[in-house]
Amino acid sequence: MERSEHGNRSDTNTDYPFQLLCFLKLHTYTRVQVSIDICGVDHPSRKRRFEVVYNLLTTRYNSRIRVQTSADEVTRISSVVSLFPSAGRWEREVWDMFGVSSINHPDLRRISTDYGFEGHPLRKDLPLSGYVEVRYDDPEKRVVSEPIEMTQEFRYFDFASPWEQRSDG
């Protein structure tokens, strides 16, 4: 548990998210009833490269807490849908975007990407433009996917700036 300086939020790294969230939800002094956000983060340099972050809110005490779990490509996280019904879609999105699946999820399938999409977009190894592009093919009278054709080189903005970057940390 660390306290970060941005308000009263705490971070925790754990292998047991379901139990921790269950405790947080039901205990009288924490009463975290709202799961605001479940988000995945990809740190490719780490061994367990994905991090699943649960942002939580308690309306009764007006405070927020952040719970983080790490996973790699094959680890499955236990689903918290039975505690927070709104987590259903967030976990689908974490699966779709990162490939971290959840055990006991009632309905785990892709949510934002296209119907036949392969891959998990928000991983750092998928490039920003993706691998396929779609276009409507008139002879076949339907939309087809083809390997991408970049007419312009990918612009990477890297600024070296003489201005002092002010950040008080």
Next chain:
Amino acid sequence: MNVTTTRKDLMIVNMGPHHPSMHGVLRLILTLDGEDVIDCEPILGYLHRGMEKIAENRTVIQYLPYVTRWDYLATMFTEAITVNGPEQLGNIQVPKRASYIRVIMLELSRIASHLLWLGPFMADIGAQTPFFYIFRERELVYDLFEAATGMRMMHNYFRIGGVAADLPHGWIDKCLDFCDYFLTAVSEYQKLITRNPIFLERVEGVGIIGGEEAINWGLSGPMLRASGIQWDLRKVDHYECYDELDWEIQWQKEGDSLARYLVRIGEMTESIKIIQQALEGIPGGPYENLEIRSFDREKDPEWNDFEYRFISKKPSPTFELPKQELYVRVEAPKGELGIFLIGDQSGFPWRWKIRPPGFINLQILPQLVKRMKLADIMTILGSIDIIMGEVDR
């Protein structure tokens, strides 16, 4: 002849991604038994544009034009949250005048969003007239925005540490005139809609959400306040300068679509109150943080005598986000809009997660329509107030 036969098979109807209401591209697969809805499954993803992945490759100032495309009806909120994140990470103070200007713009955007919620909501129910009336008012808001920011809808106005440019001369008087006019317009809507028996028949008792249920599902915004929970991030979080202005949270107890309608109408009136107070109390001074950028510390301290080093005025385009995580949120008209931001000591964020209110508020739809008739789906969907630009990102 025995005519009565029980229909045993259910009908599966696709309310396809294109439909004439303004919600956007939302696909609903309905399972119907005659006119009763058995189940409804929303399918999203038709407007997914990869906003989160793009954010990992753009600096904050480059990303600002993208953010207005999430919720394209309440654009100031998306911009506000995009700059609030780096500001909180870098501990940058926003000058007073900029804070007041931001509040005025945010509340005008809230009015605009609620107006464009009201029009299609009434049009889905069947009343075509308010749809035209709201555009009349929304055009006035657009004119104000265009005078101040240069664009009617996709403003790109907020900057780290303030706003991009000051208000033009005479804008404040025009805005006060708009406020006076708008109060008469809201009372016109009230006269036309609120006690209309046809409207009440369609809306009262439809889509009831209890208070506990609303919290469990993670709803926010007017949906939560219509169910009796007085939770408004502007009061709870004390951000910008809302604390100095005198206003109240609008809330209702019943939790049906009528309550949500009343909350939003009430919020429009409260926003006018806030705008009027802010306009009258707006201080002078800088509109953008003037000291955020300075030259590199020079090794020769002789030139220290006068402050000529601090001459540049705007935040650096390559504002570096420190290596920290932050969840920042605003009270958007649709609910709690949040950004979970992980900075990496570089211009680009490492992770920019958007928490759209519509995404969460839409989750409750299958449960609400379970015992309703087919026509009630549009009422409920309209009262949830979603916009697919932010749901899909």
